[in-house]
Amino acid sequence: MHIPAREDSADDARTDPKRYFAGLSEAEQDRVFTKAGAEAIRSGADIAQVVNARRGMYEAGGRRFTRTNAGRRPRLMPEQILAEARGDRAEAIRLLKLHRYLR
Numbered sequence: 001m002h003i004p005a006r007e008d009s010a011d012d013a014r015t016d017p018k019r020y021f022a023g024l025s026e027a028e029q030d031r032v033f034t035k036a037g038a039e040a041i042r043s044g045a046d047i048a049q050v051v052n053a054r055r056g057m058y059e060a061g062g063r064r065f066t067r068t069n070a071g072r073r074p075r076l077m078p079e080q081i082l083a084e085a086r087g088d089r090a091e092a093i094r095l096l097k098l099h100r101y102l103r
Contacts, residue, residue, distance in 0.1 A: 017047040036079030043093060045101035050078055053101075075099050 003015050013019040021029060021041060029038035037050045049069065056067030057077055064077040076084070076099050085092035096102035 021047060034079065036077075036082050039082060040078035040092075040096060040101055043089070043096060043102070045078065045096050046103065049101045053077055069100065 003012070008015050010016070011019065013023050021033070021038075024032065026038070029041070032038070033041060033047075033050065034054075037054075040050050041047055052068050053066040053075070054077075056070070058065055058067065060074075064080040065074045066077055067075075069075065076095065078096070078101060081095040081099060081101075082092055085095055093102065
């Protein structure tokens with residue numbers, strides 16, 4: 001959806017991804033952004049990075065990566081990060097930072 005700049009405001013969920021995400025139920029977040037993507041966003045990951053990573057997604061050696069904003073080294077997908085963290089929130093946060101989803 002395109003919103004004319006003159007109609008945009010700081011609290012508009014149509015143009016503020018964080019507000020839009022926060023306005024969804026957890027089940028809707030999981031459905032729209034994938035369960036792993038939504039969990040990464042709830043952990044503080046940048047919404048644009050999570051969404052755009054899906055464009056360049058590929059699988060190699062049983063692991064999921066993305067080519068989007070990968071730079072010189074392979075960049076794991078959020079679902080791969082969460083799988084490798086095995087429920088350890090601190091490890092998930094560390095990996096989200098390492099793979100530039102979280103600043």
